[in-house]
Amino acid sequence: MNPSIGEARIRVPDRVVQGDLIVVNAIISHPMDTGFFRNADGQPIPAYFIKDVVVTYGDREIARFTWTSGISRDPIVSFTVRADREAPLTMVWTDNKNGVFKQSADITFASA
């Protein structure tokens, strides 16, 4: 069973202490077609890829990635965040056909 295009998951640690540097892992299902391949019938497969990823933490944009079709199929990306407050971490992926996909994960602090 293949997940549908744009299905995304974000993983953050569930036991976070305020001020921790946490690792965020994200994956989205997307073909990331380069436009250089052909299908079985010899028809070219048009370029279809995620070109832009915006990461917000609470109401603040903290990172923005500009991608090409050189990123592998079903793109994964991981990066760190300084967990200084309890807020959702949201990612918005936009592809070259204006598909917009959104996912978020809550950063919450472990109670002492």
Added chain:
Amino acid sequence: MAGNEPSRRRFFRSALVTAAGVLGGGSLLQAERLLAATGLDPDDPEVPNEEVARILQRISGGKPIRRGHVSLDMPLVAEDGRIVPVIIESDLPMTDERYVKAVHLVVDFNPDAHLAAFQLTPAIGSVSISTRIKMKRTTWVRAIAETNTGEIWAAYTRVQVTLNGCG
């Protein structure tokens, strides 16, 4: 990272400069001049082709690209060019006063050589980015970090590609 990396890279670089000089029918000087014109660190492993030279110029704004403060972790051999893991890290500070504002990934002989750019803010706390990329053929890969104070730092690694992942 292997301890012999710098000498290995230096060897590659000198070999490539020599090859460029010989193949170009010109003198070694020509290749050296090309390197100088792009404002690159003399440690740069590979004489950039025209497109990569343009990309580097755009990223650096003509400022020198120095080697250091960035690490680029990739396999020496990529069996499948469709999925090549990349880890970029840096020991540069990520504070409100001084931070890395962007990290660029350049793969010299890919159709889209400027493969990705990661615009960052101090809120991410450190430069530690991993992803997976496609590679067309054996070449050098460049990770270039740009600080808010205008410094440009880079790491280079050569990846041998067995299966073309770009079509």
